[in-house]
Amino acid sequence: MNYITSFGFSIRWRKQSVSWFPSAEEKVKILDLMCGMGETWSFLRRKFPNAEIDALDFSPEMLKFAEARNKKKFGNKIRIIEVDFLKNTLKSEHYDYVVCAYGLKTFDEEQIQFLAKETERVLKTGGKFSFLEVSKPESTLLLHTFGFYLENIIPVLGKIFLGNPEQYQMLWKYTERFGNVEKVLPIFADHFSLVATMNHFGGCATTILGFKNNN
Ligand SMILES: C[S@@+](CC[C@H](N)C(=O)[O-])C[C@H]1O[C@@H](n2cnc3c(N)ncnc32)[C@H](O)[C@@H]1O
Numbered sequence: 001m002n003y004i005t006s007f008g009f010s011i012r013w014r015k016q017s018v019s020w021f022p023s024a025e026e027k028v029k030i031l032d033l034m035c036g037m038g039e040t041w042s043f044l045r046r047k048f049p050n051a052e053i054d055a056l057d058f059s060p061e062m063l064k065f066a067e068a069r070n071k072k073k074f075g076n077k078i079r080i081i082e083v084d085f086l087k088n089t090l091k092s093e094h095y096d097y098v099v100c101a102y103g104l105k106t107f108d109e110e111q112i113q114f115l116a117k118e119t120e121r122v123l124k125t126g127g128k129f130s131f132l133e134v135s136k137p138e139s140t141l142l143l144h145t146f147g148f149y150l151e152n153i154i155p156v157l158g159k160i161f162l163g164n165p166e167q168y169q170m171l172w173k174y175t176e177r178f179g180n181v182e183k184v185l186p187i188f189a190d191h192f193s194l195v196a197t198m199n200h201f202g203g204c205a206t207t208i209l210g211f212k213n214n215n
Contacts, residue, residue, distance in 0.1 A: 002039075014101045017101065017130050020130070023048065033100040034100050034103025035062075037069060039101065042073070045074065052079070056081040056082075056085060063080055063082055098122060103133075112184050116188045125212055127211075128210065130209045131208050132200075133181060133206060134171070136179050142203070154168045155171075184208060192210040192212060
């Protein structure tokens, strides 16, 4: 559904959001937050063939699909963690990379602050993070076209393909509230001295990325 309704862009943006990580053969440790059905894993596996990947989500429905994907494509090597991230007990200083695709928009400011603090806590020194989210484009034309599409067309397609428009009715509302990752940049800058953002397709999605150093 996401692939078709985004004309393949949702996948391309996932790939772009981790493209700045240098490929490595080492057994790096990666945390995929709000992993959903494991849509980011194939990009991670290609870059890091020997990585230990932990994937976290609190939805048993999404994780049912993630488990099937894990079994079929990843030899059950991904460790799936079913927990609310806001109540996680992940190990400190444990991960080389933390990623998250499309999992930020439902978080309010306090939860984003928690996310930034926890990302710093679980990352090793030298570790990197990359968080991608659907966003409000800057240009008025794109904003109106994209907004109309997400608000009016996507719920209809949701009904046609999945028989369920409700799931998609909130997409534009959350996206409008979220804005783009520039809004959360100051929160992450409180925890990381090196943070930057990446625009995808005129800002229809944005990525915040950063690096944990000694400070
Ligand atoms: C839009 S989906 C994104 C899934 C996937 N990362 C992708 O690239 O498509 C957002 C996911 O975040 C999960 N989620 C939202 N809030 C969460 C929380 N507090 N703890 C864990 N998972 C959460 C939802 O269950 C859902 O699977």
